[in-house]
Amino acid sequence: MPSLVSHPDEVKVVSRRFGLGATDIDKYVELDGYKAVQQAIAKGPEWIISEMKASGLRGRGGAGFPTGMKWSFVPKQSEKPKYVLVNGDESEPGTCKDHVLFLHDPHAVIEGTMIAGLAIGSKLGFIYLRGEYRYLLKIVEKAVADAYAKGFLGKNIFGTGVDFDIITQTGAGAYEVGEESALMESLEGKRGVPRIKPPFPAVVGLYGGPTVINNAETIANAPHILLMGGEAYAKLGSERNGGTRLFGISGHVERPGVYELPMGYNLKRAIYEVAGGIKDGKKLKAVVPGGSSCPVMTADEIDVGLDFDQMGRAGTMLGSGGIVVLDETVSIVEFALRTIAFYQHESCGWCIPCREGTDWIKKTLTRVYNGGGNKKDVDNVQYLAENMLGRTFCPLGDAAAMPTIAFVKKFRKEFEDYIEGNKAGTPIITVEQLVGAH
Structure with missing residues (x-):
């Protein structure tokens, strides 16, 4: 198991159980696990979506679409079954956050999937992992099996009369299936190529049914949001960018690692203070701020906040949170x-x-x-x-x-x-x- 890094500026929400043995279901329960989903069952779909909207949580996969609004788009009535699909196909170069969630806190992803299901009226969720993450598949499958054994998944969960099932699946190593419609094609057993839109997944998605698709980190935030309250979560971040985010800082820094920082945290501080500055005292040349698809920033452009809006105004994107730091030696x-x-x-x-x-x-x-x-x-x-x-x-x-x-x-x-x-x-x-x- 890789060692965990930390910094005083971190605000640990989604990472608060990392290193505490929360892959064990009893430990997870001890650390307030599966409380949020029981609360969600008691209070109902409208309350769940209201809290998610209040939280200001935006999609952590890169698009940054408001999560609560996305869930609200799913029609309440449907002739076909509804589905929740967790996108754990973390294939963006420079991105290394979802794997730590699966490694240290898989039950949070499971619980978040259940909460999303309750919000839209779904009884089945899929957790789709990147093909190269097969070493994590055993961890996730054991967590799912343990949840079934406890009566937290399956028929009559928690004795409430509610049913919910989860199926795990891995891809075949294709970056393309990170795109939501290609992911659905892959999950249906077809070649992972994108679909024409519209219709959008909220109306016609997996197997033709209404579907919510969220990144693993987005989903894992849901239990924490319901426990602490949407407004409290929103206040942790910047305007229109609620909460915190896992940032994977890699490249030529002294302390590479995955850090949980408030949305809007200054990129320059993240590099020079949180990650310890440029390795071996060299000069900074460039930064890729959110994974390889994001436009590069020069050394004099990095005094900017890490949220979707500020990065957009700076001419780049927050993306999937993969900050790649390049020193003066890089071509x-x-x-x-x-x-x-x-x-x-x-x-x-x-x-x-x-x-x-x-x-x-x-x-x-x-x-x-x-x-x-x-x-x-x-x-x-x-x-x-x-x-x-x-x-x-x-x-x-x-x-x-x-x-x-x-x-x-x-x-x-x-x-x-x-x-x-x-x-x-x-x-x-x-x-x-x-x-x-x-």
């Missing part, structure tokens, strides 16, 4: 190439702008990186990315385009230096060798 050209190589590999190939756009950007950047580029290549990379943006079947194209545009705009001279041969000793290497070597 932005190499970093951009590794980023687009990932998206090219993970593209489902369904639509031409994404399939062809990511491939041509990768080919062009490979040429630039190897010292064989020409002056038009930098403009061509930006042109390709801008023409992908907003023109793809699902957001994967945008996820590839946005960081590429930012790399070129903010570090253009570095790309030109490669072309002009000012980068001494640039190796002749294929992108496959580059990615495979790390």
Whole structure:
């Protein structure tokens, strides 16, 4: 089990049971576990949704959509069964928060799934884990089995006459199924490609029934919100961005780790105070603030609050909370190439702008990186990315385009230096060798 890091500025809500043995169901119950869901059964769906709206909780998977509002979109009456789907397909490079939830507090995800089910009138939930997280599957499956054994899941839970079941499932290692409609396709046993919208999942989702889909961290917050009250949770964060968030700070920092900080916490402080500053006394060059799909920030742009709105005004995104810190030794050209190589590999190939756009950007950047580029290549990379943006079947194209545009705009001279041969000793290497070597 990896060691846990902490800092005095942390506000522990969703992480408050980490390191306390809460994978054991008796310990979880001792630490106020399964109290919130019993409260939810007693008070009913309208109360649950009201508290979730009051909390200001926004989707922790990256979209940042208000959770309570999302749950309220599900129609009260439906001829088809309703479903809750937990998205634990944590595949965004730089993101490492959901796995600590599954590792240290799986019952919180289970309880949150039950609460979401009660809110929308569902009797069945699915917890979908990333394919590479098979080492966590045993932990989650044991937690689910223990909940059944205690009578917390299944028929007549807690003796209340309410029924609720949970099924676990893992993916096949596809980044694409992080997109909600592709996730539903995968769960139904089909190829994980996105669906046309509308209809949206709240109306026509899994197996054609109304469906709520939330990120694992979002769901895990629900029990804490109901116990402490939505308004109290909201006050922990910034305006329109309630509560706290798990931030995975990685890269060239002295104390990498997953920290729970209030929404709106200053990014510069998170790097220099919480994570201990830049490793080995080197200078900061750039920061990817929320996973690889988020536009890069330069060293002089990081004095900004970590919430969805402030990061949006800064020209980037909060994303999935994966803060990747890059020091002065990093080649932005190499970093951009590794980023687009990932998206090219993970593209489902369904639509031409994404399939062809990511491939041509990768080919062009490979040429630039190897010292064989020409002056038009930098403009061509930006042109390709801008023409992908907003023109793809699902957001994967945008996820590839946005960081590429930012790399070129903010570090253009570095790309030109490669072309002009000012980068001494640039190796002749294929992108496959580059990615495979790390």
